[in-house]
Amino acid sequence: MKYSIPQKELMNPGHLACQGCGGALSLRLVLKTLGENTILTFPACCWSVIDGPFPYSSVKVPLFHTAFETAAITAAGIKAGAKKVEKEYVNAVAWAGDGGTYDIGIQALSGAAERNDDIFYFVYDNEAYMNTGVQRSSATPKGAWTTTTPTTFPKAEFKKDLDAIVAAHYVPYQATASPSYPEDLTKKLEKAVKIRGFKFFHILAPCPPGWKTNPEDTIKLGKLAVESGIFPLYEIENGEKYTINMPSPKKDLKPVNEYLTKQGRFRHLKEDDVKTIQEYVNKRWEKLKRLAGV
Amino acid sequence: MKRDGKKIIFEKESDLPPNAMSLGTTEFNETGSWRNERPVVDKAKCISCGICWKYCPDMSIKEDSEGKAEIDYVFCKGCGICAAECPVKAITMIEEEK
Ligand SMILES: Cc1ncc(C[n+]2csc(CCOP(=O)(O)OP(=O)(O)O)c2C)c(N)n1
Numbered sequence A: 001m002k003y004s005i006p007q008k009e010l011m012n013p014g015h016l017a018c019q020g021c022g023g024a025l026s027l028r029l030v031l032k033t034l035g036e037n038t039i040l041t042f043p044a045c046c047w048s049v050i051d052g053p054f055p056y057s058s059v060k061v062p063l064f065h066t067a068f069e070t071a072a073i074t075a076a077g078i079k080a081g082a083k084k085v086e087k088e089y090v091n092a093v094a095w096a097g098d099g100g101t102y103d104i105g106i107q108a109l110s111g112a113a114e115r116n117d118d119i120f121y122f123v124y125d126n127e128a129y130m131n132t133g134v135q136r137s138s139a140t141p142k143g144a145w146t147t148t149t150p151t152t153f154p155k156a157e158f159k160k161d162l163d164a165i166v167a168a169h170y171v172p173y174q175a176t177a178s179p180s181y182p183e184d185l186t187k188k189l190e191k192a193v194k195i196r197g198f199k200f201f202h203i204l205a206p207c208p209p210g211w212k213t214n215p216e217d218t219i220k221l222g223k224l225a226v227e228s229g230i231f232p233l234y235e236i237e238n239g240e241k242y243t244i245n246m247p248s249p250k251k252d253l254k255p256v257n258e259y260l261t262k263q264g265r266f267r268h269l270k271e272d273d274v275k276t277i278q279e280y281v282n283k284r285w286e287k288l289k290r291l292a293g294v
Numbered sequence B: 001m002k003r004d005g006k007k008i009i010f011e012k013e014s015d016l017p018p019n020a021m022s023l024g025t026t027e028f029n030e031t032g033s034w035r036n037e038r039p040v041v042d043k044a045k046c047i048s049c050g051i052c053w054k055y056c057p058d059m060s061i062k063e064d065s066e067g068k069a070e071i072d073y074v075f076c077k078g079c080g081i082c083a084a085e086c087p088v089k090a091i092t093m094i095e096e097e098k
């Protein structure tokens, strides 16, 4: 068999994620590169459950469950502790959902970013509060159904631009990534492990029950999000140097419709709504290209 | 504390560890029972590209002695990602019989 990413497996099967969970696949891929010298911390999120019931665990590295709003500061504390016992090489990793990052966790995130704490912060973004039954977050995209934005009143606001907020802290390294592109994710992680200071990863993680999608479409949806420019893959160094990885800035984007129609959470959208989303995506893509100087 | 295979059994309160620490792996939880459909590999078609292995969220694809994909039915949840992503359509999902 051909292996394009590390063979090392630091996750156990038997975990409690739904069929086709993008969040579960994402952590599996991330741990392959971060390796054994990693300590994870999860705030309340789906992963608090995926990990399995006490006294069992689905990850082969130490894991600390923490309060919903404290992912970043807990990881910073773990790193400080590791330094104290002369284990500075430990990767202290906050692994949080979009609710725990864009909403309730943003002050701890901003604090750690401002102090340039030597941690990894990952948001696995499934665009709603999934663990508690699909409530909208500030990461939910405009037009989406959630249980708190029913189809008669779908989400009115556009998704918060968290990447720009993090960039405003001028952190050494930040990137967007997708479980549909494991080689790209691996390359970015290999780069990030060599950097001291705050490292931020934004991973779009398809969620079949929350997005009302077929579990088998998880990888396809991740690819369509990238190819349509809804979720372009890029890196920012020191808040200033932008590099676009995918899609190619030279080619036309795929229409957003292909991504939207595969998902039940967008089924109620009318032609005009799709047009609004398309225009927004085009505008954001032009802005990103400007920032990257291409 | 007793171990019964992969399961851990606490007989009384004083058995419990002083803080919440992991003592075992989730491998006691055989998630194959969740499956509605089962992926079946046509080994003659498989080109050993590793794509199904790379994308399985449940670590349920291994390599057989010929380097071809082999499904671990103890844990495979039947999501169908492997079948959808196989470039040569070597994997088919068939309905699980109960
Ligand atoms: C302070 C506090 N408020 C509310 C909750 C309940 N709660 C647990 S998980 C969760 C949703 C988390 O959403 P997100 O961070 O997006 O992660 P996901 O479940 O989508 O993976 C909520 C609201 C909590 N644990 N703590």
Ligand code: SF4
Binding pocket: A016, A017, A018, A019, A020, A021, A022, A023, A024, A046, A050, A126, A130, A131, A206, A207, A208, A209, A210
């Ligand atoms: S609800 Fe979504 S994110 Fe949570 S375990 Fe299921 S698929 Fe994964």
Ligand code: SF4
Binding pocket: B039, B055, B056, B057, B058, B059, B060, B061, B071, B072, B075, B076, B077, B078, B079, B080, B081, B082, B083
């Ligand atoms: S059906 Fe899903 S869980 Fe089963 S082997 Fe394929 S990808 Fe893995």
Ligand code: SF4
Binding pocket: A001, B041, B045, B046, B047, B048, B049, B050, B051, B052, B053, B068, B069, B085, B086, B087, B088, B089, B090, B091
């Ligand atoms: S994706 Fe298909 S061809 Fe590639 S290893 Fe898996 S079964 Fe074989």
Ligand SMILES: [Mg+2]
Binding pocket: A097, A098, A099, A124, A125, A126, A127, A128, A129, A130
């Ligand atoms: Mg979420």
